[in-house]
Amino acid sequence: MAMSLPLIFLQLVLAWLLGAAAMAASQALPGCENRCGNVSIPYPFGTREGCYMDSPFLVTCNKSSNPPILYLTLSTIEVTDIFLWGALRISSWIGYDCYDAQGGPGDEFTTWMNLFRFPISNTRNKFTAVGCDTYAVVNGVQGRKYTTGCLSLCDSIDNVINGSCSGIGCCQTSIPKEVRSFNITFGSYENHTNVWDFNPCSYAFVAEEAAYNFSSLDLANLQNQEKLPVMLDWSVGNETCDEARKNQTSYACKENSECYNFDNGPGYRCNCSKGYEGNPYLSNGCQGNHNF
Ligand SMILES: *[C@@H]1O[C@H](CO)[C@@H](O)[C@H](O)[C@H]1NC(C)=O
Ligand SMILES: *[C@@H]1O[C@H](CO)[C@@H](O)[C@H](O)[C@H]1NC(C)=O
Ligand SMILES: *[C@@H]1O[C@H](CO)[C@@H](O)[C@H](O)[C@H]1NC(C)=O
Ligand SMILES: *[C@@H]1O[C@H](CO)[C@@H](O)[C@H](O)[C@H]1NC(C)=O
Ligand SMILES: *[C@@H]1O[C@H](CO)[C@@H](O)[C@H](O)[C@H]1NC(C)=O
Ligand SMILES: *[C@@H]1O[C@H](CO)[C@@H](O)[C@H](O)[C@H]1NC(C)=O
Ligand SMILES: *[C@@H]1O[C@H](CO)[C@@H](O)[C@H](O)[C@H]1NC(C)=O
Ligand SMILES: *[C@@H]1O[C@H](CO)[C@@H](O)[C@H](O)[C@H]1NC(C)=O
Numbered sequence: 001m002a003m004s005l006p007l008i009f010l011q012l013v014l015a016w017l018l019g020a021a022a023m024a025a026s027q028a029l030p031g032c033e034n035r036c037g038n039v040s041i042p043y044p045f046g047t048r049e050g051c052y053m054d055s056p057f058l059v060t061c062n063k064s065s066n067p068p069i070l071y072l073t074l075s076t077i078e079v080t081d082i083f084l085w086g087a088l089r090i091s092s093w094i095g096y097d098c099y100d101a102q103g104g105p106g107d108e109f110t111t112w113m114n115l116f117r118f119p120i121s122n123t124r125n126k127f128t129a130v131g132c133d134t135y136a137v138v139n140g141v142q143g144r145k146y147t148t149g150c151l152s153l154c155d156s157i158d159n160v161i162n163g164s165c166s167g168i169g170c171c172q173t174s175i176p177k178e179v180r181s182f183n184i185t186f187g188s189y190e191n192h193t194n195v196w197d198f199n200p201c202s203y204a205f206v207a208e209e210a211a212y213n214f215s216s217l218d219l220a221n222l223q224n225q226e227k228l229p230v231m232l233d234w235s236v237g238n239e240t241c242d243e244a245r246k247n248q249t250s251y252a253c254k255e256n257s258e259c260y261n262f263d264n265g266p267g268y269r270c271n272c273s274k275g276y277e278g279n280p281y282l283s284n285g286c287q288g289n290h291n292f
């Protein structure tokens with residue numbers, strides 16, 4: 001009896017180690033790069049031909065920078081996380097529109113992004129503008145064409161409320177489904193002349209809702225933040241599960257997985273069936289979880 005407890009413990013540790021090794025190994029195709037810096041690259045994404053499912057899933061790893069940076073296809077859009085459940089996080093520049101004390105033009109940066117086949121997650125992101133003489137407009141160009149924006153006015157920093165983005169110093173609006181590119185443009189009523197001493201610039205960005213919390217300090221210079229995270233959705237194929245299943249050669253959901261129709265554009269997603277874990281896009285990627 002005295003021997004069996006450590007033995008059981010050892011077995012559990014071994015099972016766990018083997019399980020963890022299988023999981024780590026199974027995320028990319030054999031012989032393919034499975035990480036770039038600390039970002040893991042699960043199939044269908046890959047860094048070269050033969051490693052990704054099809055060209056939209058190409059990501060490139062720049063190892064000259066330290067730490068290495070992962071880019072979406074051949075763009076300069078930085079990928080910071082890839083989630084197998086069908087999302088990916090990128091880092092996006094904050095746009096700004098600044099004035100001098102007389103209302104003359106100052107620094108300006110307009111954000112423009114083409115996200116290829118990846119729609120912005122309509123549930124996890126918001127369009128936000130910060131400023132006291134500010135309106136900002138976001139245009140969807142590819143995917144669904146749309147225009148929306150918001151307006152924020154205030155005449156004193158004393159009126160703004162920390163943590164509340166509801167039109168005083170900060171305004172927010174939601175992003176519709178199927179938006180795969182956007183640009184942001186700015187407008188102002190008085191060129192910030194009435195608020196210039198505490199708010200010389202307007203700022204605007206599309207970003208994960210949870211990543212931004214408005215503070216009155218942001219009116220001065222957005223506290224020197226330059227980039228914010230954006231969540232994109234991904235799916236495979238361009239047909240529904242029912243259509244995709246008809247061709248088992250091209251059907252992306254492998255053994256022990258389920259297919260889900262995508263709700264933010266064409267295509268579908270795969271998920272390991274209950275009791276299985278791993279990468280459903282790889283053959284035998286979903287492994288039974290038999291540890292206990
Ligand atoms: C990667 O490392 C950076 C800092 O070095 C950290 O901020 C980030 O959260 C890490 N990402 C992951 C996916 O671990
Ligand atoms: C890779 O990173 C280095 C250093 O940051 C930079 O000079 C170079 O332009 C980058 N290459 C590409 C292809 O982005
Ligand atoms: C932004 O998108 C709109 C709508 O497609 C377009 O008219 C405008 O020229 C774009 N602006 C920039 C700066 O790309
Ligand atoms: C946002 O900031 C306010 C105060 O500045 C704080 O009370 C609130 O908890 C913060 N919210 C989040 C989600 O971090
Ligand atoms: C604001 O600036 C624009 C050019 O940047 C100029 O055409 C306009 O007259 C200015 N308006 C005011 C109210 O200063
Ligand atoms: C908002 O929070 C910042 C930092 O916590 C603080 O310095 C500032 O006075 C607060 N502003 C308001 C309007 O409460
Ligand atoms: C779906 O994708 C296939 C292969 O990528 C392509 O041949 C086909 O034209 C696409 N169908 C539609 C409706 O876009
Ligand atoms: C099934 O998919 C494969 C691989 O994409 C393709 O070569 C083949 O033509 C497809 N078959 C049919 C019947 O569409």
Ligand SMILES: *[C@@H]1O[C@H](CO)[C@@H](O)[C@H](O)[C@H]1NC(C)=O
Binds near residue numbers: 260271272273274276
């Ligand atoms: C995918 O599978 C995991 C684990 O079985 C489960 O937690 C998750 O809810 C599933 N996702 C969907 C969309 O059903």
